Structures are given as structure tokens and as C-alpha cells.
Amino acid sequence: MARFIFITGGVVSSLGKGLASAALGSLLQARGYSVRLRKLDPYLNVDPGTMSPFEHGEVFVTDDGAETDLDLGHYERFTGVPARNSDSISSGRIYSNVLEKERRGDYLGKTIQVVPHVTNEIKDFIRIGEDEVDFMLCEIGGTVGDIEGLPFFEAIRQFTHEKPRGECILMHLTLLPYLAASGELKTKPTQHSVKELQSIGLAPDVLVCRSEQEIPEREREKIALFCNVRKEHVVAAYDLKSIYEAPLAYHDQGLDQAVLDCFGIAPAPKPNLDRWLDVQDRIHNTDGEVNIAIVGKYIQLEDAYKSIKEALVHGGMANRVKVNVNWVDAEDFDREDVGEHLSGYHAILVPGGFGERGTEGKIKAAQFAREKKIPYLGICLGMQMAVIEAARNVAGIAKAGSEEFDHEAGQKRFEPVVYHLKEWIQGNHTVKRKESDDKGGTMRLGAYDAALMSGSRVANVYGSTEIEERHRHRYEVDGKYREQLEAAGLCFSGMSPDGRLPEIVEWKDHPWFIGVQFHPELKSKPFEPHPLFADFVRAAVETSRLV
Incomplete structure (x- = not known):
């Protein structure tokens, strides 16, 4: 039976609740x-x-195939435990479940209320898989005092009351602001x-206090009191300079020991921190650096590409480079010389x-990379x-x-080498979609297998001809153009197992040019850096040596 945090x-x-949860x-x-680890988000989506x-x-x-909050990425990156659908819940999903049950008559005509019906639904979610692990860490999104978060806090209050004493603790993150004028x-x-x-x-059992300044002993005593x-x-x-310093930093501050003390676990098993010592060593002891451009359309918010940025950091660790x-904003050179931006x-x-x-x-970025022989992912x-x-x-x-662009414009302007994916195989059944379907949850989502061409660059990178990767898309390269494109030199080096859907393309005559669906x-x-990112950064290192 799990203990709950x-x-x-x-x-x-x-403040970094997701990072603190992942580090713990x-x-x-x-x-x-x-x-x-799981995330409870109060928003109504x-x-x-x-x-x-x-x-x-x-x-x-x-x-x-669950579409979740980016904090689940932190959870996976720090623990290696694959997240799943039951690890992310929102108020919208909770209320949707409650209303579906009400429509079916599951509540036998009772008046539906936040307490107990919504809070019971939240508690049922928290209990999923409680027999599978030693510790279940549940992060509540938002800030205490937010009106939309109240049902979650009430559910936690009930849950901790119903559990035997000593099976649940509360960890609360706060900020200690520093006033430079008074030096306090x-x-x-x-x-x-x-x-x-x-x-x-x-009532919190552990307080984690974010601070830009060292917390004096006097302030700790005051907070405790x-x-x-x-x-x-x-x-x-x-x-911290890097988020991957967090496990060692929190350990040095005694977070894990405080949590085990709250549960009465004594003597506590000694930690093996070799994994994180190696990670820290690879971050701080590098043999050079490379400059990589991310040509995107949401660059005003870096969290829009959070996993990509972190995967590049991991690729750097694998090669011991920074x-x-x-x-780079893709719109900057829609009509300008791309060389000015990417050289x-x-x-x-x-x-x-x-x-x-x-x-x-x-x-244009893809063309520039192809023509100038610059590694491209x-x-x-x-x-x-x-x-x-x-x-x-x-x-x-x-x-x-792409058919996507014609659909947006409401007219046919292109020959669609990329089309709206309306049918694909998932497990043992066929999934069918229409353009008029709801937007949410209707894409090709989750892990799918791919078969790689023996001898291809990507097969060498993976060290295998069979892989499984996660997807999130509703448009797909049309396989009917494969022969024409391969005659031009673009190799379709990865396909779905049934041979219908292109998964990977690469240029044969290019030092490193790979596209993945x-x-x-x-x-x-x-x-455990992803092999594609590790080899992509390796190729960037080779390019840097030629400059």
C-alpha cells in the first residue's frame, strides 16, 4: 500500500512544484x-x-495516448517511470466524469454537489494504482487560495482523514522574498x-522555501514556530544553474530525510546518488560547446518546446559538450534571406x-540545411x-x-503531399477520423511501432530496425509520393509496420539530415539520452570542428 505525498x-x-516533486x-x-507521480490541475479544460x-x-x-501537463515530462525525466493516462487529471475531466454518471443515472436521482460527488471522483482518481508503488506523489496545480482549486484541497483533506495515521503527508512550497532595501x-x-x-x-508537514538568498537559522526557526x-x-x-542539480541540492538540504522522518521510517535506507553525481559531472565538465538553432513558431514561450530543449541538453551530456x-522565429524569414538568420x-x-x-x-530552414550540409532534425x-x-x-x-494549410484557407492552393490522416491501425483495431471531429484527443496519439530500413542512418543510430515512439499529429506524409521522392534522393527509412505511414525520412547524400513524424x-x-538527440548533437560537434 502506497504512502501519499x-x-x-x-x-x-x-515556484517549481513540478521540479521539486520530480526531484523528491x-x-x-x-x-x-x-x-x-501524478498531477491534479484545477483548470476546466x-x-x-x-x-x-x-x-x-x-x-x-x-x-x-494521454495529452498531459508538461510537469509529467519532469516526472519522467527525473524518475524514468513512464507516465500514463491516470497520472494527469483536471477539473474539466473530473466534472465531465461526474456529469456523465449523472446522465446515466448512476447517482440514483440524488442532487449532485461538489461535496461529496466531485470530491469523491477526485479521491477515486488519487487511489488508482496505490497498490503498485511505495510512494505516490500528487502535485496540485495552482496556488492555495485559488477558488478553482478548492475541490482538490477538500478532497485531499478528506483523503488524509480517511487514511490511517502516518500514510499521508503534505509538502508545501512557498517563496521567501528578499527586500534589498532592508536586506531582509x-x-x-x-x-x-x-x-x-x-x-x-x-497543515503542512514539510515546507520547501524558494529563496534567492541563504536562509539564516533565525528565519528557519521563525518559520517553524x-x-x-x-x-x-x-x-x-x-x-540552480541547471534543473538537474535539483536532486543533489534537495538531498543536501535534507528534503528526502525530512519526508522519511514524517512517515516515521527509521533507520532510512542510505541513498545511492551515483546516477545524479554522473549527471552533474557531465553538466559542469564539458569538452566544448555547440550552437543549435530551433526554428519554431512559439518561441516567445520557451516552455512550448520544453522537452526538446531538455533533450538537447541530454544530447550534450552524452557528448560532454554544452x-x-x-x-529563431520561423516567421522572421518567411520572406527574407534565411542565411542571415541561420548562418x-x-x-x-x-x-x-x-x-x-x-x-x-x-x-526555407530545411532547404538551407540540405543545401549547406548542416545537420538537421x-x-x-x-x-x-x-x-x-x-x-x-x-x-x-x-x-x-499540406492539406492542413488548404483547410485553413478554405481553398485548394497546394498539391497535398501531406494529408489529413483519416485511418490508421492502433493495436488490433482500425481508428477512423474525420476533419469535422472534435479537436481534443482525436489525433494519432501515444506509442506506435515503426520498422526501420536496414543499413539506414536512423537504424544505425537506434542500433535496431524496430522501435516504438510517441506520436501527436493528425496530418501525415502521403505515401503515394514515396517513389517520386526517393528517386530524388529522399529515403523513407522508417515506416509503420503495415508499410502505409511514413515515420522517418533522411537524405542519403547529407552528413546528417533526419525527419521523424x-x-x-x-x-x-x-x-538515458535519446539516441537521435545524442547523435544529432554528435553531428553538430563534427560540424563545429569543420568551421
Whole structure:
């Protein structure tokens, strides 16, 4: 039976609850325990799948096809435990479930209320898989005091009351602001945040305090006294140069020991931190650096490409080099000379996206990389743009484009070498979709197998001809153009097992040019870099030596 750790935040948002949760999970693993992490989000969207990247950052996709909050990416990267559909829940999904049950008559005509029906649904979700692990870490999105979060806090209060004493603890993250004028760290916001928790029947067992300055012993004692927390359970969280320093930094501050103390686990197993010591060594002891351009359309919010940026960092670790990521707006050279923007980079990455905006710039980026022999990695839309570029400029299909762009414009302007995917095989059944379907959850989502061409670059990178990767797309390269494109030199080196859907393309006469329909960044970890990113950065290192 799992022990439960509920992680909440106060004072301000964006304090790093997801990172703290992931780091704590990794530290418990280092002590020999099994863990699972999940996220409870108060927003009313059923999931983040239809949210703008500017609004919510990237959408993280699980093997079983759930579109989730980007914090699940932190969980996977730090613990290596694959997230699943049951690890992410929102108010929208909770209320949707409750209303579906009401329509079916499951409540036998009772009046449906937040308490107990909504809170019971939340508690049922929290219990999923509780027999599978030693510790279940549940992060609650938002900040204590937010009106939309109240049902979740009430559900936690009920849940901890119903569980036997000692099986649940609460970890609360707060901010200690520093006033330079007086040279003081202020503890009052933390006190008020804890008071807000106490007013709804919750009391923190561990306080994690974000601070730009070292927390003096006097302030720790003051926080402990007024927040009713043991002094050794007031844990400092200082700013770090890399998020991958967090497990060791939190361990040095005693976070994992404080949590085990709260559960009465003594003596606590000694942690094996070799994995994180190696990661830290690879971050700080590099043998050079490379400059990689990410040509995207959501660059105003870097979290829109969070997993890609982290996967590049992992690729740098694998090669012991520092990766300098430079964000390039694809719209900047829709009608300008691409060379002014991309010259000098050692590699170019074009990520996924939706809609026509910025795509002409991405096509130019693919052309520049192909012609100048610069390493290129195209992901999802980035692969489709590389295929369109090849079709237009090499295979003689002058009006090559995507059905997605014609659909947006309401007229036929292109010869669609990329089309709306209406049917595919998932497991033992056929999935069918229409353009008029709801937008949410209707894409080709989750893990699918691919067969790689023996002897191809990508097969050599993976060291296998059979792979499984995560997808999130509703448009696909049309296989009927394969023969024409391969005659022009673009190799379709990866296909779906039934041979119908192109998964990977590469140029035979290029040092390193690969486009993939899936999202390899979602499976990369600091201690297990994805092979595509590791080899992409290696190719960038080779390019840097030629400059």
C-alpha cells in the first residue's frame, strides 16, 4: 500500500512544484523505493491538448495516448517511470466524469454537489494504482487560495482523514522574498500561505522555501514556530544553474530525510546518488560547446518546446559538450534571406506545430540545411516541411504543400503531399477520423511501432530496425509520393509496420539530415539520452570542428 505525498504551492505561481516533486521522487528511488507521480490541475479544460502553446506550454504525451501537463515530462525525466493516462487529471475531466454518471443515472436521482460527488471522483482518481508503488506523489496545480482549486484541497483533506495515521503527508512550497532595501528575507507571505492552508483543514508537514538568498537559522526557526513545522523540516530551495542539480541540492538540504522522518521510517535506507553525481559531472565538465538553432513558431514561450530543449541538453551530456540553444522565429524569414538568420549554427532543429503560420520559414530552414550540409532534425511538422521542401525543390512538385494549410484557407492552393490522416491501425483495431471531429484527443496519439530500413542512418543510430515512439499529429506524409521522392534522393527509412505511414525520412547524400513524424524528445532523460538527440548533437560537434 502506497504512502501519499501531496505537494501544494503558495504565495506565487511558478515556484517549481513540478521540479521539486520530480526531484523528491528521484531521491526516494535512490533510497530503493518505487514511486509514481501524478498531477491534479484545477483548470476546466478536459486536458491541455487544445490549449495554445502560448497559454500553457508544451503538451506532454504518454505511451497510452494521454495529452498531459508538461510537469509529467519532469516526472519522467527525473524518475524514468513512464507516465500514463491516470497520472494527469483536471477539473474539466473530473466534472465531465461526474456529469456523465449523472446522465446515466448512476447517482440514483440524488442532487449532485461538489461535496461529496466531485470530491469523491477526485479521491477515486488519487487511489488508482496505490497498490503498485511505495510512494505516490500528487502535485496540485495552482496556488492555495485559488477558488478553482478548492475541490482538490477538500478532497485531499478528506483523503488524509480517511487514511490511517502516518500514510499521508503534505509538502508545501512557498517563496521567501528578499527586500534589498532592508536586506531582509520576509517570512510573512509564507506564514499567510500556511494560514490559508490551515483554514481549509490542511497543515503542512514539510515546507520547501524558494529563496534567492541563504536562509539564516533565525528565519528557519521563525518559520517553524509560526507555521507549526519542525525546524529540520523547513527546507531551502535555492536557484540552480541547471534543473538537474535539483536532486543533489534537495538531498543536501535534507528534503528526502525530512519526508522519511514524517512517515516515521527509521533507520532510512542510505541513498545511492551515483546516477545524479554522473549527471552533474557531465553538466559542469564539458569538452566544448555547440550552437543549435530551433526554428519554431512559439518561441516567445520557451516552455512550448520544453522537452526538446531538455533533450538537447541530454544530447550534450552524452557528448560532454554544452549545447547553446538559440530560438529563431520561423516567421522572421518567411520572406527574407534565411542565411542571415541561420548562418553560423552547427545544427538546425525544426519542431512540431499546428497551422500554416511560419511554415514557409520552416521550409526555407530545411532547404538551407540540405543545401549547406548542416545537420538537421525535423520533428513532426518539421519532418513534413522537409518533405514539402524536397518535393518542391528536388522532386519537381512545384505546388507541394499540406492539406492542413488548404483547410485553413478554405481553398485548394497546394498539391497535398501531406494529408489529413483519416485511418490508421492502433493495436488490433482500425481508428477512423474525420476533419469535422472534435479537436481534443482525436489525433494519432501515444506509442506506435515503426520498422526501420536496414543499413539506414536512423537504424544505425537506434542500433535496431524496430522501435516504438510517441506520436501527436493528425496530418501525415502521403505515401503515394514515396517513389517520386526517393528517386530524388529522399529515403523513407522508417515506416509503420503495415508499410502505409511514413515515420522517418533522411537524405542519403547529407552528413546528417533526419525527419521523424513522432516526438523522440518525450522519451529522453538526463541519465538515458535519446539516441537521435545524442547523435544529432554528435553531428553538430563534427560540424563545429569543420568551421
